[in-house]
Amino acid sequence: MPDSAARSAATRVLSNVRPWGGAPADILIRDGHIIGIRPYDGLSAIDIDGAGLLALPGFINAHAHVDKSWWGQPWVSYGGQATTEGRIAHEREHRERLGIPGVEVTLAVLRESLRTGTTAIRTHVDVDLGIGVRGIEVVREGLAQLGGAIDAQIVAFPQDGVLRRPGVVELLDLAAREGADYIGGLDPAGIDRDPVGQLDALFGIAENRGVGIDIHLHDAGELGAFQMELIADRARRTGLAGRVNVAHGFAIGEVAASRRAEIIAQFAEAGVSMTTVAPVRPAPLPLRALRDAGVPVGLGTDGIRDLWTPYGTGDMLDLARLLAQVSGFRYDEELREAIEIGTSEGRSFVGRTQHGLAEGARADIVLVDAENPQDALMRAPERSLVMAAGRVVVRDGQILI
Numbered sequence: 300m301p302d303s304a305a306r307s308a309a310t311r312v313l314s315n316v317r318p319w320g321g322a323p324a325d326i327l328i329r330d331g332h333i334i335g336i337r338p339y340d341g342l343s344a345i346d347i348d349g350a351g352l353l354a355l356p357g358f359i360n361a362h363a364h365v366d367k368s369w370w371g372q373p374w375v376s377y378g379g380q381a382t383t384e385g386r387i388a389h390e391r392e393h394r395e396r397l398g399i400p401g402v403e404v405t406l407a408v409l410r411e412s413l414r415t416g417t418t419a420i421r422t423h424v425d426v427d428l429g430i431g432v433r434g435i436e437v438v439r440e441g442l443a444q445l446g447g448a449i450d451a452q453i454v455a456f457p458q459d460g461v462l463r464r465p466g467v468v469e470l471l472d473l474a475a476r477e478g479a480d481y482i483g484g485l486d487p488a489g490i491d492r493d494p495v496g497q498l499d500a501l502f503g504i505a506e507n508r509g510v511g512i513d514i515h516l517h518d519a520g521e522l523g524a525f526q527m528e529l530i531a532d533r534a535r536r537t538g539l540a541g542r543v544n545v546a547h548g549f550a551i552g553e554v555a556a557s558r559r560a561e562i563i564a565q566f567a568e569a570g571v572s573m574t575t576v577a578p579v580r581p582a583p584l585p586l587r588a589l590r591d592a593g594v595p596v597g598l599g600t601d602g603i604r605d606l607w608t609p610y611g612t613g614d615m616l617d618l619a620r621l622l623a624q625v626s627g628f629r630y631d632e633e634l635r636e637a638i639e640i641g642t643s644e645g646r647s648f649v650g651r652t653q654h655g656l657a658e659g660a661r662a663d664i665v666l667v668d669a670e671n672p673q674d675a676l677m678r679a680p681e682r683s684l685v686m687a688a689g690r691v692v693v694r695d696g697q698i699l700i
């Protein structure tokens with residue numbers, strides 16, 4: 300076979316789709332990547348018929364906990380106290396009987412995520428004195444069983460605190476040495492009651508091992524804002540710009556406008572990003588101000604149906620609608636932006652320089668029967684087709700792998 304024929308045989312055509320609601324197009328795919336997009340003319344060879352459906356990029360879940368969901372198991376009633384400490388204790392008490400951490404539970408929530416179009420995830424994975432770093436191995440095994448359909452970055456996450464549990468710093472260091480992409484933190488003041496100590500320990504490991512940092516920060520008001528300054532200061536001094544993230548960061552939506560502007564400027568300058576889970580009760584993140592300042596904002600599910608919360612389905616399109624709703628979005632460009640935050644704009648949170656319906660991107664594509672992105676956002680229709688790295692993994696809402 301001549302070279303040109305071999306090359307064309309390796310190219311697949313996803314035909315007659317409407318990228319972001321635009322004109323019908325054919326998407327050319329080779330070796331798991333998009334190699335071109337051309338107008339649909341109805342004349343070319345078709346490998347996969349897109350039937351005129353709306354095409355969106357695969358969803359990026361920038362903040363998940365895929366190691367500890369009980370998705371797919373009989374209902375688990377929440378029995379702990381409704382505080383952070385109460386949730387930690389409840390989880391420690393019951394996780395083992397639910398098979399957490401385990402490949403089976405991880406696969407259940409990964410498969411459900413893929414079924415609704417999520418093709419890349421940054422997941423926190425619990426690391427603590429009870430289970431050590433075993434959860435990370437479990438998550439890696441679950442991901443491997445999906446053959447790379449979901450590509451993931453792993454945050455070694457000290458859910459039970461860092462300094463207050465002697466030995467956890469060493470576990471985080473071990474996780475970083477063994478290939479975790481990030482190490483996590485948790486309310487350096489609220490949980491460890493030693494913000495400088497926890498942050499210095501985390502940044503020390505990150506600098507030493509060449510990993511990033513992704514910190515859960517629920518601490519409210521000025522206490523949270525103060526820790527954001529400590530984080531920005533360390534990001535600047537350690538050269539970790541672009542690899543430090545604050546998850547939740549409710550405080551930034553709570554402090555006075557002038558204080559908020561100071562923190563946003565510090566984050567922009569120090570290369571600190573933020574992730575939100577579009578919470579209903581706390582003050583929403585100041586999305587517009589953050590994005591205008593160039594601070595990357597990622598969207599994530601947080602835990603899905605786990606020992607912390609009965610909520611969550613893993614459907615990023617549902618979550619993008621919630622983000623739009625809590626942000627007061629109404630105009631078409633805002634509604635589209637909510638989807639962009641859950642797709643192409645989430646790229647840096649999963650280690651990608653490119654993600655979207657464009658030449659060079661991994662062929663992660665979601666087709667839905669919707670008029671345009673805004674319509675898809677409001678209805679979150681069934682995923683007619685999900686392609687991950689060029690492989691069709693979902694058809695008509697059913698997972699194929």
Ligand SMILES: [Zn+2]
Pocket residue numbers: 362363364423515546601602
């Ligand atoms: Zn979380």
